[in-house]
Amino acid sequence: MIPWDAETLVPLPVMLPLFAAGLTLALHRYARVQRIISVTALAAALAASVGLLVAADGGPIVVEVGSWAVPVGIDLVADRISAVMLTVSFVMLLCVLLYSLGQGVPEGEDEPGTTRGDMIPVAIFHPTFLILAAGVANAFLTGDLFNLYVGFEILLASSAVLLTLGGTAERIRAGSVYIIVTLVSSLLFLTAIALIYGATGTVNMAQLAERLPEIDPTVRTALQLLLLLAFGIKAAIFPLSAWLPDSYPTAPAPVTAVFAGLLTKVGVYSILRTQTLLFPDNPTVDQVLMVLALLTMVIGILGAVAQNDVKRLLSFTLVSHIGYMIFGIALATEAGTAAAIYYVVHHISVQTALFLVVGLVEWRGGSTSLDRLGGLAKLAPGLAVLFFVPALNLAGIPPLSGFLGKVGLLTEGASVGTGLAWVLVVGSVVTSLLTLYAVVKTWNKAFWQAPAEEIESDVPLPRGMVLPTGALVAFGLLLTVAAGPLYGYAERAATASMDGHTYVDAVFPDGADRGRGESVVVGDDADAQEGGHG
Amino acid sequence: MTVLENTPSAVLVLAIGVLFATGVYLLLERPLTRVLLGFVLIGNGVNLMLLVMGGRSGASPIVGNAPEGVRMSDPLAQAMVLTSIVITLALVAFVLAMAYRSWQLHGHDEVADDVEDRRVARHAALNAPAFEDADAGGLDQTLDEEAADVHDDVDDSDDDGPSRSHDRGHHRHGEARTDARTDPEERP
Numbered sequence: 001m002i003p004w005d006a007e008t009l010v011p012l013p014v015m016l017p018l019f020a021a022g023l024t025l026a027l028h029r030y031a032r033v034q035r036i037i038s039v040t041a042l043a044a045a046l047a048a049s050v051g052l053l054v055a056a057d058g059g060p061i062v063v064e065v066g067s068w069a070v071p072v073g074i075d076l077v078a079d080r081i082s083a084v085m086l087t088v089s090f091v092m093l094l095c096v097l098l099y100s101l102g103q104g105v106p107e108g109e110d111e112p113g114t115t116r117g118d119m120i121p122v123a124i125f126h127p128t129f130l131i132l133a134a135g136v137a138n139a140f141l142t143g144d145l146f147n148l149y150v151g152f153e154i155l156l157a158s159s160a161v162l163l164t165l166g167g168t169a170e171r172i173r174a175g176s177v178y179i180i181v182t183l184v185s186s187l188l189f190l191t192a193i194a195l196i197y198g199a200t201g202t203v204n205m206a207q208l209a210e211r212l213p214e215i216d217p218t219v220r221t222a223l224q225l226l227l228l229l230a231f232g233i234k235a236a237i238f239p240l241s242a243w244l245p246d247s248y249p250t251a252p253a254p255v256t257a258v259f260a261g262l263l264t265k266v267g268v269y270s271i272l273r274t275q276t277l278l279f280p281d282n283p284t285v286d287q288v289l290m291v292l293a294l295l296t297m298v299i300g301i302l303g304a305v306a307q308n309d310v311k312r313l314l315s316f317t318l319v320s321h322i323g324y325m326i327f328g329i330a331l332a333t334e335a336g337t338a339a340a341i342y343y344v345v346h347h348i349s350v351q352t353a354l355f356l357v358v359g360l361v362e363w364r365g366g367s368t369s370l371d372r373l374g375g376l377a378k379l380a381p382g383l384a385v386l387f388f389v390p391a392l393n394l395a396g397i398p399p400l401s402g403f404l405g406k407v408g409l410l411t412e413g414a415s416v417g418t419g420l421a422w423v424l425v426v427g428s429v430v431t432s433l434l435t436l437y438a439v440v441k442t443w444n445k446a447f448w449q450a451p452a453e454e455i456e457s458d459v460p461l462p463r464g465m466v467l468p469t470g471a472l473v474a475f476g477l478l479l480t481v482a483a484g485p486l487y488g489y490a491e492r493a494a495t496a497s498m499d500g501h502t503y504v505d506a507v508f509p510d511g512a513d514r515g516r517g518e519s520v521v522v523g524d525d526a527d528a529q530e531g532g533h534g
Numbered sequence: 535m536t537v538l539e540n541t542p543s544a545v546l547v548l549a550i551g552v553l554f555a556t557g558v559y560l561l562l563e564r565p566l567t568r569v570l571l572g573f574v575l576i577g578n579g580v581n582l583m584l585l586v587m588g589g590r591s592g593a594s595p596i597v598g599n600a601p602e603g604v605r606m607s608d609p610l611a612q613a614m615v616l617t618s619i620v621i622t623l624a625l626v627a628f629v630l631a632m633a634y635r636s637w638q639l640h641g642h643d644e645v646a647d648d649v650e651d652r653r654v655a656r657h658a659a660l661n662a663p664a665f666e667d668a669d670a671g672g673l674d675q676t677l678d679e680e681a682a683d684v685h686d687d688v689d690d691s692d693d694d695g696p697s698r699s700h701d702r703g704h705h706r707h708g709e710a711r712t713d714a715r716t717d718p719e720e721r722p
Contacts, residue, residue, distance in 0.1 A: 072610075146614055153621045160628060167635045176566055176636065176645045179629060183573050184561065190580045190618055197611065198587030 006055035010063040010078045012048035013086050013137035016041045021130035028123035035101055038126045042097055042133060046090035049083065056083040057489065060496075060506035062143070070507055071204055077143035079503060080493035081341060084486075085140045085269055088345045091475055092261050092352045093133050095468040099356055100125070100254035102464020103363075125165065132158040132258065139266050143507060145196065145203040148270065149189055152234070156182045159263060162255045163247065170250050178247035185233035192226040199223065206507035209277050209500065224279040228271065228289075235267025237326060238296035241319045245303065248318075249311035249368075253359025256311065260318050261352030265344055268325045272344075275329055276337060276497040289330035290420050297323030297431040304438045310358050310368045313442060314351070317394065317435055321347055324431075327424050328409050331416055337494035339408030342487055346393075346401040346479055353390040353472040360386070360465055361446065365455050370442065375451025383461065384447050389473050391443065393480075395436035401479040404487070406432060542586040550586070553579030566633040566643040570626060577622045581615045588612065 020041030024034045055061060060079035064070055078086075135155030142148050160182070164175035197203055199219055200211040212220055229240075236244040244264070248256050279285070300320025307313035325347070328340025358368055364380050365373045377384040393400040406428060413425040451457075479486060496502040553575050560572030588611025593600035595609040633643040647655070 146617070150617065150621070153625070157621075157624060157628065164632060164635075167639075169639045172632060172636050172639060173646045175632060179625075179632065180561075180566075180569055180573075180645065183625060183629075187573070187576050187580055190577075191583065193614070194580060194583040194587050197584065197614075203610075203614075 006052070006061050007063050009048045009051045009055065010061055010076050010141065011065070013045045013052075013090065014076075014134050014141060016045045016048070017130040017134040017137065021127040021134065024130065025124075025127040028127075031123075034123070034126045038097055038130060039094070039101075041130060042090060042094045045133065045137065046087070046094055049086040049090050052078045052083040053087045056080050057492070060503055062506050071202060071207055074147045075143040075204070075206075075507060076141045077206075077503065077507060078141055079496060079506070080489060081269070081272065081497060082140045084341065084345060084489060084493065085265070086137060088348050089136055089140070089262055089265075090133070092348055092472065093129075093136075093258065095472040095475075096254045096258050096261075096352065096356065097129060098468040098471075099257075099359070099465050100129075100252075102462050102466075102468065103254065103359070124161065128158045128161045129258075131155075132162065136262055136266055140269060143205050145193055145205055145208065149186070149193060152189065152266070153186060155263065155266065156186065159259060163251050163259070165252065165255070174247040174250040177243055181233060181243040181247075185230050188226060188233070189230035192223060192230055195226065196223050204507070205273070205277060206504045209504050212278055220279065221282060221285065224274070224282060224285055227274050227278075228285070231267045231270045231274070232292075233267075235264050235271060235326075236296075236319050236322055237292050238299055238319075238323070239292075241296065241300065241322075244319055245312055245315035248315045249309065253355065253362065257352045257355035257359070260315065260355050261348045264318065264322055265348055268322065268329075268340075268344055271326070272329050272337070272340065272497075275332070277500075277503055280332070280498070280500060283332075286330045286332045287420060289326055290424055293323045293326035293330055294424055294427045295323075296320065296326060297427055301431045301434040301438065305434055305441075307438075308370050310361065310370065310373075310442055310446065311355075313438055314354055314358060317438060318351055320431055320435065321351070321394070324406065324409060324428060327413070327428065331409075331412055331421070333412060333416060334491065334494045334498050335408070335412040336416070337498060338487065338491040339405060339412055341490040341493055342401075342408060342483075343405035345486070345490075346405045346476070349472060349476045349479060350390045350393045350402060353469060353476055354387070354394065356465075356469040356472060357383070357387045357390065360461055360469060363465070364459055364461060365446070365452070370445040372452060372454065373446035374449040375447070375455070377447040379451055379455065379457065380461065382466065386466070386469055386473055387447065388443070390476055391439040393476055395439050396432045397436070399480060401476060401483060404480065404483050408487070542590070546582060546586050550579045550582050553582065564644045566629065566636060566645055569645065570629045570633065573629070574622070574626060577618070581618055581622075584611050584615045584618070 020037050023037050027033050027037070052061070056078050057080060060077050062070075063076045063078075065074045065076060068074070132155050135151050135153075135158060137151075138154060139148055139151035142151055160175060160179045163178055164171045193203060196208065199215050200208055202208055202211060212223075233240045233243075248259055251259065275289075297320050300316050300318075300323060304313050304316030304320060307316060321343075325340045325343050328336045328338075328343060331337070360383055361373065361376065362368050364383060365376060367373060389400075393402045396402040396406045410425050410428060413421045413428070557572045557574075557576030557579060560568050560575065563569060563572070588608035590607075592605040592607045595606040600606050636643040
């Protein structure tokens with residue numbers, strides 16, 4: 001049915017950026033070659049992701065890495081959720097890379113008070129960025145819990161490097177907070193993996209999906225909560241979100257854009273994956289998640305409303321809108337999950353676009369503080385349009401994709417119809433209105449009013465920065481235009497992930513419990529050879 | 535196999551507990567190097583835990599190598615420990631570099647408050663009760679210093695960070711000393 005061998009595509013989104021990262025590091029003296037390699041690698045990875053997007057619609061594609069059979073070796077699984085996340089991530093990574101090329105030196109050249117401009121290691125930007133891409137792709141594709149941990153570490157290590165590029169005082173301060181928080185969350189994740197391995201004797205997700213229902217429910221809930229805690233830090237869910245608005249805004253604009261668009265979404269994806277595949281049917285935890293989603297939404301957006309700096313304001317809206325996705329996951333229904341998937345896709349594109357626009361605003365207006373900006377709509381009308389569209393999209397104005405995602409969530413919340421779900425529905429609407437308030441406040445202060453005096457009247461915006469931003473904004477609009485097919489895709493993805501056997505069947509095609517069969521059939525002997533756990 | 539065979543050694547379990555406890559204690563400290571030590575300790579605790587989860591030790595896990603009736607150790611747990619050791623090593627190196635850079639810039643490696651905390655502390659300082667006599671705090675203090683006093687995020691008593699920075703680091707990177715540190719004599 002598929003003209004190419006879909007399995008060969010699966011490792012490409014991980015391999016291509018990694019390979020290119022090595023090349024760009026080796027060729028760090030040749031800036032032009034570096035650029036060509038980076039762009040080519042990301043474009044090729046995007047093409048592979050699109051291929052996977054098409055191919056995965058026929059069912060999950062499983063690749064056993066190094067041909068080691070599954071329960072022993074590591075498998076990469078590209079199902080619909082992975083494929084759609086990969087595709088939107090690579091679209092966004094490519095746009096951001098082009099943007100940073102257009103910006104010239106993206107690493108803190110404009111940092112006030114810096115005298116070290118000449119010492120900034122520009123050459124490491126490309127390799128680190130590509131490794132980040134590989135880490136994200138690995139996290140999306142892996143079918144193995146420990147490999148997910150490795151993917152996380154890859155992307156967190158490279159993100160820490162990107163965040164502290166140039167090593168200015170402000171970035172070191174923000175970076176310290178960031179790295180400590182991520183280290184703690186990694187330790188929690190690893191602890192959870194150790195305990196899960198102790199309880200079930202495997203870290204393969206498909207096998208876990210079969211074995212976890214067999215263990216003591218209390219232990220299972222404890223494991224689930226530990227994983228949620230680890231992922232919750234990464235996804236910046238409310239009580240664990242304080243680190244995010246503080247550490248993101250100090251980085252260079254393209255870096256902040258990538259972080260805002262992707263890193264938290266990897267956490268959300270992990271929650272989605274573990275909640276649907278490993279720990280389905282735990283209403284108590286779902287209710288806890290609902291409450292957390294509500295708190296994340298409301299407290300995040302209240303933080304945003306109070307901010308006076310566009311970057312910090314957007315960071316708070318980022319936290320706030322994580323709540324929508326958690327809401328969708330916590331509903332634990334197919335439609336809820338589908339809405340969450342669509343919302344993640346929408347939010348990656350829109351949040352990244354906004355941060356890129358803010359980079360342009362900073363370039364044009366010399367600041368991101370709302371007190372110093374003003375009149376940009378007159379000075380740079382094109383920029384105003386670029387801000388206006390994703391800003392309204394974020395707030396959920398019809399007919400944009402943010403509206404569609406929210407409608408999906410609200411409809412499903414209403415049809416679930418429990419008291420808590422209704423509270424969430426109300427909370428979502430309030431959050432949406434407050435988001436509108438926050439972006440309108442930004443619009444009024446930065447784009448309307450009389451132009452501030454210190455803003456020079458003609459600073460040309462580099463075309464290399466404007467075009468990628470425009471492309472990403474257009475991509476956001478495309479999500480609206482193509483909402484029908486995309487939403488259908490998300491629904492199929494949700495159905496497949498909620499039915500509990502598609503994923504497992506794909507990984508273990510010779511009978512659903514091949515993995516379990518080994519220890520059951522061969523009994524104590526195999527158990528002993530596996531190490532005598534359980 | 536008997537239950538006893540699968541029960542982990544109490545010594546290892548105790549060691550894991552101690553590593554976690556001391557690690558958490560160190561993580562809560564201010565200087566980055568101590569936080570790092572805390573991370574290393576907990577990391578080792580987790581590694582030990584992975585090892586314990588792999589069951590008791592046995593013969594080397596090579597098929598055909600184990601004598602009859604002797605069971606093998608679990609290679610998967612060891613592979614995971616190995617991976618996590620490598621990852622921990624890389625991250626430790628990075629954090630050390632960051633602590634060094636922080637020392638270059640500020641003469642210490644304390645993790646500063648986030649901007650929001652400072653703002654909150656500043657508000658608290660402004661709203662302090664009247665009997666504390668806000669004037670006595672001196673108008674020569676910057677708001678950041680005031681916030682630092684209120685928030686008590688500096689502990690000058692036991693390190694020689696500032697003086698070292700004056701001696702060695704300060705003349706190179708003096709312009710970057712933007713932290714909230716106050717000199718000891720200025721403190722009430």
